[in-house]
Amino acid sequence: EIHYDRGEKYGCGREDCKVGCDCDRFGELWNLVFQQYDMQKDGTLAPLPKVGIDTGMGLERLAAVMQGKETVFETDLFMPAVQAILGMLKGYSYGGDKEKDAAIRIIADHTRAAVFAIADGVMPSNEGRGYVLRRLIRRAHIYGRKLHLESPFLYKLAPVFSDLMKDVYEEVGKQAKLAEEVIRREEERFIETMGRSLKVLEEIIERHSIAGEKTISGEEAFMLYDTYGLPIELTCEIASSRGFCVDTDGFKEALERQKELARVRSAFRVEDVEGFEGLAKTQFVGYEETAVKATIVGVREIDGELFVVLDRTPFYAEAGGQVADTGWLKDDDGNVLAEVLDARWFGDVIAHKVKAVCEKLTEGMSVNAIVDEARRTAIMRAHTATHILHAALRNILGEHARQSGSLVAPDRLRFDFTHPQPLTEEEIEKVERWVNEVVLQDIPVQTFETSFDDAKAMGAIALFGEKYGERVRVVRIGDVSIELCGGTHLKHTSQVGIFKLLSETSVAANIRRIEALTGLEALKLTLEQKATLLSVCELLGTQPERLKEAIQALLEERRKLQKRVEQLEAKTAMAQVEELMKKAVTVDGIKLITAHVPNMSETALGQLADAIVSRMPQCVVVLASTVEGKISFVAKVSSEAQAMGVHAGRLIGEVARITGGGGGGRADFAQAGGKDINKLAEALNKTKEILLRQLGRK
Ligand SMILES: [Zn+2]
Ligand SMILES: [Zn+2]
Structure with missing residues (x-):
């Protein structure tokens, strides 16, 4: 090992201070491994046929030494980013506070790692390397919060690293814009998620307060962390500010359990060759040919499916996103022996999943392997x-x-x-x-x-x-x-x-x-689209080039007709005003009108109710209409009746419920829907009773 002695003033001053001491004086720069022996199972050392020296130098540590800096973060590899962060923290200078300096270093380090990962094609996600990237960005962002950087800020550092590294790492330069964009979006997402997680935490605190408890369980803290991405440090901080404590041991246990689960899932998987061991590598000739003579070297039945292995095959087995070929195995007279439904790799072997037509498929048999060429x-x-x-x-x-x-x-x-x-x-x-x-x-x-x-x-x-x-x-x-x-x-x-x-x-x-x-x-x-187009044209009796006009004309006509219908409905409605007013019954000083007016739209029904109320003070109107089996209710209450405590929304809600429907609205006007037409008469009859009850008279 090669160490660098930075001088006594960095030392701890202890008498036994030497290389390897945990103070700042000595730093390991370089590590050499001399490979000479191969250790046997019994512990003896056998000389290697070829000896070698494996050497690993810390590039950044060497830079720090060469540039006379205390840490790698002060070298020109990191300083531009550190400066950029300091630029965001107005009034703070590097070296002023140990904790703040550490946060700055973590932010710089993680952002650089994220920029490289993105340039290599990794995107933030919840799995594998994407998850590592997500964690890096989030962790750096959280350290930003310690420096009171709360809106997205990491993405502004991305170009600093892209510029710094692009000469050596071309990809990093090329993907600079992407890195910036991806980091910004991830920060925004994280801020949003944290907002949600804080709400959940508030609910938990609320629940415990009611129960008179003061501890947030490890499971709860883990749920906040795992589902909402809320870091445990933040959970503890918020909890303690509210006089709560967090079961951090329980949290660690839950975290361990999850890690264990992940380990089991990603356990090394051996390539599946089961059932095809011992067979020679299949020669694939499908790049040049789609039909060849071949010999069956293996027939296997696996889980009720029949597989045939040939010494050579033109069948492409599914790989790289391309689906497998299908086709046939035929005899020399052109008779189909088996239909090839699929071809799969098992190690070096291509196995053809077949549906056998004859039962004599045996090893050593010669067949013609023919790919469905049109499909291929x-x-x-x-x-x-x-x-x-x-x-x-x-x-x-x-x-x-x-x-x-x-x-x-x-x-x-x-x-x-x-x-x-x-x-x-x-x-x-x-x-x-x-x-x-x-x-x-x-x-x-x-x-x-x-x-x-x-x-x-x-x-x-x-x-x-x-x-x-x-x-x-x-x-x-x-x-x-x-x-x-x-x-x-x-x-x-x-x-x-x-x-x-x-x-x-x-x-x-x-x-x-x-x-x-x-x-x-x-x-x-294209043909299907054309057929659709032509059938639509036929319906409208027009040509494709005039289709748009024809539809516009149709829509215009429809609009006009609709207007006409509305006018006619309004007329019909108005004609009934007098008639309906005669039906009024007096309920506790209020005039109540209920009626079933078939085949009237909701709009017309509303207009009718309006017309009645405008002519009759102190009145309550409840109208129902049925159009194509659908019931609609409308209630209108005059201001005098409202003053007496009648509420259109509440009234209509109860009436509609009798028919299995529902609805509501304001005090003066409300609409509702109904379901059972057989109960419509009953509902209207009961209106009086409901009104009385709501007035508190019954
Ligand atoms: Zn020391
Ligand atoms: Zn390709």
């Missing part, structure tokens, strides 16, 4: 189109738009990519046009094998999270696209036929999804 071609159209789409998105939206998932099926594709907001109508149109232009340019699609390093040097896009071997397969579409890909592709882009974008939606925070059709499926869609 449709899959290739979708796959090549996927690569063009990927390129289109990077060109139109920016380099940050990367594949995060894809499904390639016959003439149908789904493509997930990183992008912080929905695409605009304009962008969607641009993408669709861009892809189709590349299709029309008839660019040759080349595939070749090379080393991973050479492929990277060519600028090939490797997919995040995929593992690549020494040799990789590259798919290149002229200058448009170059990707590492094991899928099957067209020879020329024009074979895609047509690319039709169906939808653009959100799948998760910062992940968008495009669904699209190619070739025959795209044609089918």
Whole structure:
């Protein structure tokens, strides 16, 4: 180990102060491991055939030493960010307060880590690396609160690191805007979540107060942390300010339990080869051929499903988002021996899931393996189109738009990519046009094998999270696209036929999804749309080019008719005013009118009630109408009657309830709906009784 002695003044002054002391004087810079022996199970040391020295130097620590700084945070690797934070804290200078300095360092460190992670394609989420990123941003944000930085602020530091690092880490420079945007959104989300969590905490405190308890349980603190993201420190702080304490031991236990669960879930999984052990690697010939003669080397029945393994096969097994081929196993006379429904990888072996037509499928048998070529071609159209789409998105939206998932099926594709907001109508149109232009340019699609390093040097896009071997397969579409890909592709882009974008939606925070059709499926869609259009035209007796006018005319006519109906209804209603007024009964000095007026809209019913009340002081009107089996009630109460304590909303509510409905409203006017027409008469009859009760007379 190589240590640096920073001098006596940094020492603890103890007599035994030396290298390895826990004071600040000595810092380890460099670590060398001399590999010489291989320890055997019995503990003896066997010399290694090749010895070596493994060396690891702390770059940032060395920078601190070279620049004569006490910590890495004062070096030029961090100082610009520290300065930026200080700029937000007016009136504080670095070194003034130990706790504040620590908060500043944590913020700088976490923000830098977040910027790098985002540049590498990680997005905040609730799982795996996305969760780590989310925790980093949230933790840094919480330390900001200790410095009274409460609105989003971390995102302002992102460009500082992007600028600082872009010369060495190209990706960080390219994804600068994305990092800023993602961090800002995550901070906003977190602030929102915290607002919600504080409300929940208030409720918990309230509940305990009523019960006369003063402790927030570990489970409750964990729920706040796990579900709402409220840090335990904050829970404790708020709790103690309200005279509560928190069971932190219980919290730690709950946290441990969750971690244990996560460990079990992510336990190392061995690739599933069960049932296919001992079989030789299948030779895949599907890039060049779709029909070959092959020999059955294995027949297995697993969970009631029959699998056949061949020595070589043209069937593409599902991988990299591309679905498996289907087809047939035939004998030399062209008779179908089995239908191939699916093909899957089991280790190095491709197993064909089959539906056997004959029972004589045995090892050693020679068969013709034939892929459904039309379907395969449709899959290739979708796959090549996927690569063009990927390129289109990077060109139109920016380099940050990367594949995060894809499904390639016959003439149908789904493509997930990183992008912080929905695409605009304009962008969607641009993408669709861009892809189709590349299709029309008839660019040759080349595939070749090379080393991973050479492929990277060519600028090939490797997919995040995929593992690549020494040799990789590259798919290149002229200058448009170059990707590492094991899928099957067209020879020329024009074979895609047509690319039709169906939808653009959100799948998760910062992940968008495009669904699209190619070739025959795209044609089918166009034909279906045309058929719909024509049938609509036929209904309206018009031509497609005049359809819009025809619908506008129809809507205009409808509007006019509606107006006419309303006028007629109002007229009919008014004609009944006199008639209804004669039906008034006097209830405790109030004139009550109840009536069933069939086939009248709610609006007309209201107008009718208005007309009666305007002519008859001290009155209460309750009207019901039935239109196509639906009951509506209206109640209107004159101001004099209101003064006597009648409330239209309460009255109508009770009346409507008799018919199984409900409703309410203001004191002067209210509406309600009913259900059972058979009870309508009863409801109206009981109005008087209800009115009396509500007046307190009965
Ligand atoms: Zn010391
Ligand atoms: Zn691909």
